[in-house]
Amino acid sequence: AQSVAQPEDQVNVAEGNPLTVKCTYSVSGNPYLFWYVQYPNRGLQFLLKYITGDNLVKGSYGFEAEFNKSQTSFHLKKPSALVSDSALYFCAVRPYNNNDMRFGAGTRLTVKP
Amino acid sequence: SAVISQKPSRDICQRGTSLTIQCQVDSQVTMMFWYRQQPGQSLTLIATANQGSEATYESGFVIDKFPISRPNLTFSTLTVSNMSPEDSSIYLCSVDHRGHQETQYFGPGTRLLVL
Numbered sequence: 286a287q288s289v290a291q292p293e294d295q296v297n298v299a300e301g302n303p304l305t306v307k308c309t310y311s312v313s314g315n316p317y318l319f320w321y322v323q324y325p326n327r328g329l330q331f332l333l334k335y336i337t338g339d340n341l342v343k344g345s346y347g348f349e350a351e352f353n354k355s356q357t358s359f360h361l362k363k364p365s366a367l368v369s370d371s372a373l374y375f376c377a378v379r380p381y382n383n384n385d386m387r388f389g390a391g392t393r394l395t396v397k398p
Numbered sequence: 399s400a401v402i403s404q405k406p407s408r409d410i411c412q413r414g415t416s417l418t419i420q421c422q423v424d425s426q427v428t429m430m431f432w433y434r435q436q437p438g439q440s441l442t443l444i445a446t447a448n449q450g451s452e453a454t455y456e457s458g459f460v461i462d463k464f465p466i467s468r469p470n471l472t473f474s475t476l477t478v479s480n481m482s483p484e485d486s487s488i489y490l491c492s493v494d495h496r497g498h499q500e501t502q503y504f505g506p507g508t509r510l511l512v513l
């Protein structure tokens with residue numbers, strides 16, 4: 286069965302600095318990979334996904350993620366963090382051939398002014 | 399993306415009662431999912447609901463506790479039955495929007511507190 290690991294419970298960065306939120310996965314076959322963001326008292330918002338094609342995926346709000354097959358990773362990045370990026374971020378994986386999506390434990394990003 | 403609404407947005411319930419959560423989508427979708435997010439935890443899939451068939455439940459979840467209806471392609475309900483404080487969670491509806499390459503979109507969630 287597929288699984289996702291987000292090794293950091295918490296990531297703290299200063300506003301204007303680059304940010305990285307890490308994600309590694311395990312799945313049989315080709316993966317579909319996703320990042321979602323959850324703001325306080327809100328549902329999950331879709332940020333970006335990797336299905337196929339270019340390993341570097343660009344998404345909403347200036348976020349991007351790089352699919353690395355050899356390292357089975359899909360780290361979320363942003364060149365310059367904003368205070369408003371502070372939220373809970375979830376990585377998710379599903380196999381290409383079914384709908385069984387698995388979520389990581391989540392990483393709380395705090396961007397300080 | 400699909401626009402998803404949930405009712406109620408939050409509720410406080412007494413032990414032993416039941417609550418039905420509604421999920422409405424602005425377009426027809428094949429698959430709808432119900433997730434639970436316990437305080438400080440990640441998302442756990444409860445069940446998958448397809449229109450015209452019985453819901454498929456994940457390990458640890460049973461129909462008697464979480465009955466689901468899917469009467470048409472834009473609507474579903476999840477009932478949390480005979481509630482206990484351990485059922486206090488956020489319950490999220492999600493849809494599989496095939497027109498957007500396998501992306502799942504989520505409703506705003508229903509925050510349930512059981513006393």
